[in-house]
Amino acid sequence: MLLKNKKILIGITGSIAAYKACEIVRHLQKKGAQVRVCMTPSATEFVGSLTFRALTGEDVLIDWKDGKTGLEHIFWARWADSFVIAPATANTIAKVRTGIADSFLTSVALAYDKSIVFAPAMNTQMYRSNQTQENINILRKWGHLFVEPSEGELACGEEGEGKLAEVEDIETVVLKSILPQYLKNKKVLITAGGTREYFDPIRYISNASSGQMGYALTKIAYAMGGDVTLISAPTNLKKPYGITVVDVISAEDMYREVIKRAEKADVIIMNAAVADFRPESFSREKLKKSKEKSVVHLKPNPDILKKLGEIKKKDQILIGFAAESTDVIENAKDKLIRKNLDYIIANELDVFSKKIHRGWIINRRGDITEIPEMDKESSAFLILEKIFKR
Ligand SMILES: Cc1cc2nc3c(=O)[nH]c(=O)nc-3n(C[C@H](O)[C@H](O)[C@H](O)COP(=O)(O)O)c2cc1C
Known part of the structure; x- marks a missing residue:
């Protein structure tokens, strides 16, 4: 149980795949991790924060002012062994790339000093767009990790790349963000x-x-x-x-x-x-x-x-x-x-x-x-x- 007692913060953004975050939370908990959740305001239009409060037994923070002291974006960034944004919208990826910190989630992303794990989910054209690809490339260059979306039928009715990666694959990249990189370049x-x-x-x-x-x-x-x-x-x-x-x-x-x-x-x-x-x-x-x-x-x-x-x-x-x-x-x-x-x-x-x-x-x-x-x-x-x- 390599994730036993690891502290994982899951950031949920406003994608149609947001409901799949329930499964991600449960999967990581079953692997022994302690899980907290933060959401962007638009994510709460797709799934209710109450669901995650019930699943984690913890407050779910949304607005940048949320939390007892108002400094929770710093404390939660320090608390997490791994911060995974899943699903990650094109909008949030762009904000993290440019350092916009207008919500609790994007403020944690700016205050977090390790590699963030992004699991993008979006329409194929949004994913393939120059803007998103450049944002992803820059974030990768800075050492952040991406769980590649898979190909399949998307909510917009199209077939293509942009489907949220499977839970097990997200778990693998979360492990990569935590384990020592003794096999790097090998x-x-x-x-x-x-x-x-x-x-x-x-x-x-x-x-x-x-x-x-x-x-x-x-x-x-x-x-x-x-x-x-x-x-x-x-x-x-x-x-x-x-x-x-x-x-x-x-x-x-x-x-x-x-x-x-x-x-x-x-x-x-x-x-x-x-x-x-x-x-x-x-x-x-x-x-x-x-x-x-x-x-x-x-x-x-x-x-x-x-x-x-x-x-x-x-x-x-x-x-x-x-x-x-x-x-x-x-x-x-x-x-x-x-x-x-x-x-x-x-x-x-x-x-x-x-x-x-x-x-x-x-x-x-x-x-x-x-x-x-x-x-x-x-x-x-x-x-x-x-x-x-x-
Ligand atoms: C029904 C619906 C589904 C959406 N699905 C996605 C999606 O899968 N991926 C994405 O990047 N944006 C999607 N969007 C657009 C985002 O919700 C929008 O860009 C929003 O501003 C994202 O906010 P956030 O990144 O702060 O969560 C969707 C919008 C709607 C109305």
């Missing part, structure tokens, strides 16, 4: 999921990997400033925000896509559960049911991690995972040396497909750091912080 290549080895058009051999750990590492590596590419075997998970995704199916596909990108990567995290073997033959037609015993002959797949260890560049950090049934640490240490890794994360099999993770981080000197039981995103943060905190 190209990070991550693999996730369990590969599938087909022997006819619809049947395959695979494993129980859900991809949750690799996806958690991807989300947190992005939130820690990394330029992340995820090579993903099939999973049911939503693609993390802000990264490049390459979908693959088999171990051979994954080998090809990883090796192609390995040279440019500063950090490679091989979390995918890659099948060691694949069926020797593939039938183009669905195999018929046979009354007799049938046998699938297997042949070895290329060993991606071993190859990465062989071609590793001097300053590249190569991290592997080892899931073991017995002698977990000893087997993991052996794999680390055999495959020329910098770090290996060892865990028992019972964390496969679970929401929790637990294990050990082992380096080349044999130093061991225990990962106590925690959710996979917290574990991903612990791993990346341990390795990249300088």
Whole structure:
């Protein structure tokens, strides 16, 4: 729970998407955050402030004079670990860019001394306009963060860019505004999921990997400033925000896509559960049911991690995972040396497909750091912080 006890101020502005702010408040609260809300006067025409007073148990401040002392715009700016304006109208983005402080929300924005997270929502032309794009570019240059709107059907009846980003994606950028940026300027290549080895058009051999750990590492590596590419075997998970995704199916596909990108990567995290073997033959037609015993002959797949260890560049950090049934640490240490890794994360099999993770981080000197039981995103943060905190 990386947002546990974090203080998040949500600023709501006058967009038709303002009703979605209720969901943002609830989502961040479920992640353990303390949430306060401020609204522009026009936002209150779209949703009532009472809703947010009830959801947060706190006053909702609107006018620049609001609050017990009149100085709450300063106190709230100091209070917040993260300030997210969602939805952010074109009008408010323009005001924050120019320093207009004519409401409580825009006054906090001026008094806030960290990166503000903006989640724009507006009609496509308003979003694409020179004015809005220039305002966004300048705010980005000053270090503020934007959660890109998605494409879809807009309230004005048009289809296009301008739809408020999904709650999970807003949460990811909120995390980015809070977490230390240890992976800034680093190209990070991550693999996730369990590969599938087909022997006819619809049947395959695979494993129980859900991809949750690799996806958690991807989300947190992005939130820690990394330029992340995820090579993903099939999973049911939503693609993390802000990264490049390459979908693959088999171990051979994954080998090809990883090796192609390995040279440019500063950090490679091989979390995918890659099948060691694949069926020797593939039938183009669905195999018929046979009354007799049938046998699938297997042949070895290329060993991606071993190859990465062989071609590793001097300053590249190569991290592997080892899931073991017995002698977990000893087997993991052996794999680390055999495959020329910098770090290996060892865990028992019972964390496969679970929401929790637990294990050990082992380096080349044999130093061991225990990962106590925690959710996979917290574990991903612990791993990346341990390795990249300088
Ligand atoms: C029905 C309706 C929907 C609107 N939706 C949006 C919107 O999604 N995004 C936006 O930037 N402006 C939208 N506007 C315009 C803003 O409400 C208007 O610019 C207002 O001044 C914004 O004030 P604020 O930025 O202080 O909240 C909408 C206006 C109306 C009447």
